[in-house]
Amino acid sequence: MHSVEVDQRAGVLYQQDRAAILRRTDRLFAGLMLVEMLAGIGGALWLSPLTWKGMSSTTHPHVWAALLLGPIIVCFPIALTLARPGAVLTRHAVAVGQMLMSGLLIQFTGGRIETHFIIFGSLAFLAFYRDWPVLITASLVVVVDHLVRGFIWPESVFGVLTAPIWRSFEHAGWVVFIDIFLVTACLQGVREMMANAGRQARLETVNAYIEQVVQTRTLELKASEELSRSLMDAAPIGVIRTDAGGRCLFTNSCWQEITGLSSDQSLGEDWTRAVHPDDLPMFLSDWEAATSEGGSLSREFRFRTPQGDVRWVHGRTAPMRDDAGIVVGHVGAVEDITLRRQAVEDLRSAKNLAEEATRTKSNFLATMSHEIRTPMNGVIGMTGLLLDTDLDAEQRKYAETVRNSGQALLSLINDILDFSKIEAGKLQLEVIEFDVRTALEEAVELLAERAYAKKLEIGSLVNHDVPLVLRGDPGRLRQILINLIGNAIKFTLKGEVIVRAMLVTQTADDVLLRFEVTDTGVGLSGASQLKLFQPFSQADSSTTRQFGGTGLGLAISRQLAE
Numbered sequence: 435m436h437s438v439e440v441d442q443r444a445g446v447l448y449q450q451d452r453a454a455i456l457r458r459t460d461r462l463f464a465g466l467m468l469v470e471m472l473a474g475i476g477g478a479l480w481l482s483p484l485t486w487k488g489m490s491s492t493t494h495p496h497v498w499a500a501l502l503l504g505p506i507i508v509c510f511p512i513a514l515t516l517a518r519p520g521a522v523l524t525r526h527a528v529a530v531g532q533m534l535m536s537g538l539l540i541q542f543t544g545g546r547i548e549t550h551f552i553i554f555g556s557l558a559f560l561a562f563y564r565d566w567p568v569l570i571t572a573s574l575v576v577v578v579d580h581l582v583r584g585f586i587w588p589e590s591v592f593g594v595l596t597a598p599i600w601r602s603f604e605h606a607g608w609v610v611f612i613d614i615f616l617v618t619a620c621l622q623g624v625r626e627m628m629a630n631a632g633r634q635a636r637l638e639t640v641n642a643y644i645e646q647v648v649q650t651r652t653l654e655l656k657a658s659e660e661l662s663r664s665l666m667d668a669a670p671i672g673v674i675r676t677d678a679g680g681r682c683l684f685t686n687s688c689w690q691e692i693t694g695l696s697s698d699q700s701l702g703e704d705w706t707r708a709v710h711p712d713d714l715p716m717f718l719s720d721w722e723a724a725t726s727e728g729g730s731l732s733r734e735f736r737f738r739t740p741q742g743d744v745r746w747v748h749g750r751t752a753p754m755r756d757d758a759g760i761v762v763g764h765v766g767a768v769e770d771i772t773l774r775r776q777a778v779e780d781l782r783s784a785k786n787l788a789e790e791a792t793r794t795k796s797n798f799l800a801t802m803s804h805e806i807r808t809p810m811n812g813v814i815g816m817t818g819l820l821l822d823t824d825l826d827a828e829q830r831k832y833a834e835t836v837r838n839s840g841q842a843l844l845s846l847i848n849d850i851l852d853f854s855k856i857e858a859g860k861l862q863l864e865v866i867e868f869d870v871r872t873a874l875e876e877a878v879e880l881l882a883e884r885a886y887a888k889k890l891e892i893g894s895l896v897n898h899d900v901p902l903v904l905r906g907d908p909g910r911l912r913q914i915l916i917n918l919i920g921n922a923i924k925f926t927l928k929g930e931v932i933v934r935a936m937l938v939t940q941t942a943d944d945v946l947l948r949f950e951v952t953d954t955g956v957g958l959s960g961a962s963q964l965k966l967f968q969p970f971s972q973a974d975s976s977t978t979r980q981f982g983g984t985g986l987g988l989a990i991s992r993q994l995a996e
Contacts, residue, residue: 440632440635440636440639441632441635443635443638443639444628444631444632444634444635445631447631447634447635448627448628448631451627451630451631452564452627453520455562455563455564455627456519456520456525456563456565457519457520459525459562459563460514460515460519460520460524460525460528461515461519462559462562463511463515463528463532463559464511464512464515464516466532466559467507467508467511467512467528467531467532467535468508468512470504470508470535470536470539471504471505471507471508471535473539474504474535474538474539475504503538504535504538507531507534507535507538508531508535510527510531511524511527511528511530511531511532512531514527514528515528525563525565525568526567526568526571528560528568529560529568529569529571529572529575530571530572530575532556532559532560532572533553533556533572533575533576533579534575534579536552536553536556536576537553537576537579537583539552540552540553541583550605553576553605553609554608554609554612556572557569557572557573557609557612557613557616558612558616560572560616561616561619561620563620564620564623564624564627565620566616566617566620566621569613569616569617569620570613573609573610573613576605576606576609577602577605577606577609580601580602580605580606581599581602581606585599585602588601669686669688670688671688671767671768671769672685672686672688672689672690672691672692672693672747672767672768672769672770673685673686673688673689673765673766673767674686674689674700674705674765674766674767674768675763675764675765675766676705676763676764676765676766677762677763678725678761678762678763678764679725680703680721680722680725680764681701681702681703682700682701682702682703682704682705683701683763684697685697685700685705689768692708692737692745692747692768692770693705693708693737693739694708694739694740694741694743695707695708695739695740706718708737708738708739709735709736709737709738710735710736710737710738710744711738712736713735713736716735717733717735720733721751724751725753725761725764728753728755728761729753730750730751730752730753731749731750731751731766732748732749732750732751733748733749734746734747734748734749734771735747735749737768745770745772746770746771746772746774746775747768747769747770747771747772748768748769748771749766749767749768749769750766750767750768751764751765751766751767752764752765752766806847810840810843810844810847811844813836813840814837814840814841814844817833817836817837817840818837820833821833821834821837846986849986849987849990850986853986853989853990853993856990856993856994861994863906863907863910864907864909865905865906865907866905866906866907866908867903867904867905868903868904868905868906868908868911869902869903870896870900870901870902870903870904870935870947871896871902871935873908873911873912873915874894874896874915874933874935874949875894876912877912877915877916877919877933878892878893878894878915878919878933880912880916881916881919881920881923884920884923885923885931888923888926888927888928889928890923890926890928890929890930890931891929891930891931892919892923892930892931892932893930893931893932893933894932894933894934894935895932895933895934895935896934896935897934897935897936897937899936899937900935900936900937900947901937901940901945904945910994913990913991913994914949914991914994914995915933915949915951917987917988917990917991918933918949918951918988918991919931919933919951920987921951921987921988922951922952922953922955923953925953925955925956926953926954926955926956927955927956928954929953929954929955930953930954931951931952931953931954932951932952932953933949933950933951934949934950934952935947935948935949936948936950966988
């Protein structure tokens with residue numbers, strides 16, 4: 435649709451909306467004037483006598499005249515709203531009738547100043563037409579009414595026996611003031627209606643274009659349906675199509691190859707024969723749940739062919755819906771994963787064998803470490819006895835070297851033994867009562883001599899909220915702390931090593947403590963930190979030559995903590 439046609443359509447829509455507003459407003463004023471007439475009659479009967487005569491209830495002759503004027507004023511406009519709704523004459527007649535009826539209501543109250551607000555309310559209602567000339571007609575009626583009655587009968591409009599001419603002009607000025615805003619609102623309303631009509635026309639144009647595109651695409655889809663069937667038949671995965679009730683309508687050649695069922699054997703509900711009997715109840719339950727809820731299905735299950743071959747498949751289904759969103763069928767795809775499942779099983783078997791080999795190795799290493807440690811203790815003991823004898827300086831130096839080497843080798847063997855026990859799952863933790871402060875201080879005291887030899891300050895701190903008596907394995911806790919503290923002393927050339935114990939969380943049965951060891955040592959780079967707590971590794975291989983160690987201490991500490 436071209437721009438000219440869009441503008442023409444917008445004009446039609448604007449006229450339709452405007453006509454609807456005019457008819458609706460006509461009906462509004464027909465009801466409003468009828469209600470005002472009845473209210474005026476009631477006011478004339480019960481309120482006007484008191485207004486005109488104080489506390490006396492006698493009916494004033496003017497009231498009877500007012501009772502006749504009300505029906506005369508509203509009958510003609512109401513008749514026009516019924517006979518010619520939306521016509522120009524109708525809305526101007528309504529404007530005249532509404533303003534005259536407003537003046538009559540003011541008269542019923544004896545011209546009380548607060549009842550003059552009905553004039554402004556009537557003008558606001560007339561603005562519903564969004565036709566500013568109607569406001570001009572209504573305003574002229576008000577001005578003329580105030581001038582005439584203000585001169586002839588001021589008591590009926592101003593509530594006083596005499597009124598200067600400027601009172602009428604004052605009221606007229608207020609009406610004009612209100613008209614300025616109402617006329618502006620009417621013009622703004624017209625502009626909004628035209629803008630809305632333009633948007634609606636453009637929206638209709640877009641919808642018509644979309645509808646045309648949809649029709650074209652529908653024809654193209656129908657033309658390509660046979661091609662789609664050919665493509666599905668050539669697909670490397672099995673494809674099945676069912677109706678909304680789950681009855682098979684189509685299967686491709688790959689499906690028939692996997693299931694061993696022909697196309698005719700798969701139609702209807704016979705396609706479920708392909709599912710392995712052991713998997714069929716669970717599969718049908720999942721299938722019925724998915725189809726009843728209009729959802730999808732994805733699971734692994736087995737097919738068994740009529741020849742007895744079993745194949746693992748991964749099946750997926752999705753609903754097909756019509757334009758109304760109603761499920762009209764389902765499409766499913768099955769992929770033969772028999773080889774992949776077999777590969778997974780082979781990998782699992784290989785993994786189990788590798789884990790068994792690892793456990794065997796760890797058991798062997800633990801046994802050998804124990805067998806080596808026994809004679810090593812003898813070597814160290816005999817060397818100690820040898821040092822207690824009379825030796826010259828050279829002999830004593832050789833003997834101390836043997837003892838130091840033996841102790842280093844024994845430490846290495848102990849680390850390997852602990853690491854092997856942990857790897858083999860044979861390490862047992864005892865649970866006994868112990869004092870946290872004592873365990874921490876003992877660990878520090880064991881290493882104090884080494885720290886003092888390097889002229890390092892060493893100290894410990896236990897926060898006040900840490901429970902002192904707990905249940906656990908104090909020996910393994912000391913082992914962890916000794917490894918951490920010893921590592922800190924090893925790599926600290928000057929300064930201090932501080933150990934802290936603090937409470938993290940506490941429940942009725944458990945306590946989580948945090949132990950921190952800080953030092954003023956050489957520190958670690960970001961890359962070196964990644965190697966920390968790994969077995970048989972140190973942050974820098976050069977430190978092994980400089981500081982010694984096997985790299986097992988921190989790994990054992992980590993595994994004990996875990």
